[in-house]
Amino acid sequence: SYVLTQPPSLSVAPGKTARLTCGGNNIGDKSVHWYQQKSGQAPMLVIYYSSDRPSEIPDRFSGSNSGNTATLTISRVEVGDEADYYCQVWDSSSDHSVFGGGTKLTVL
């Protein structure tokens, strides 16, 4: 089945830019969705269809997708952005949704 690879952790200073990656074979041909999960909470959709943003998500969050890597970019990172971030695609070959292993974003 389709595999999504995310680095386990990323640290960034407040005010800087965080770039979280999600690797997959020809992932650029797929729609990628990103979720933020804060400690003890349910995941929340932050980017869908690779680059669209729900209305309640600040424009500091953006997404891109090309080749074998999708990227979630968080500009002007805030302490409140500290969370686990998961990428997800639908794998047409298995008709199954697949999640990456998640990246823990730490804001130092």
Next chain:
Amino acid sequence: QVQLQESGPGLVKSSETLSLTCTVSGGSISPYYWSWIRQSPGKGLESIGYVYSSGTTNYNPSLKSRVTISLDTSKNQFSLELYSVTAADTAMYYCARALGAPPGPDAFDFWGQGTMVTVSS
């Protein structure tokens, strides 16, 4: 605003059946995918499967032999049954709505708060 709420036992004995229900309020069942997703303690997210508003279902290949997801449109509910559970099925179970049209679901835009299920021996 769409809201989802999981309900069901928090403790299930090994080899028995885990049964959960998700009640949907504030929105229509159609035309969406309704899914179950779980998260083992300290681990990542795992999709269990979905039921489309037409009744079509599909399951994670790794769980397919033990899972049934069903939809009750009259009650605005959908349900999960996971058979022959073991300790490995101990997890937080989330229900979620997915956008998209056939052949498959896209993003999960609304989630329940989750319910923790522990499998005991």
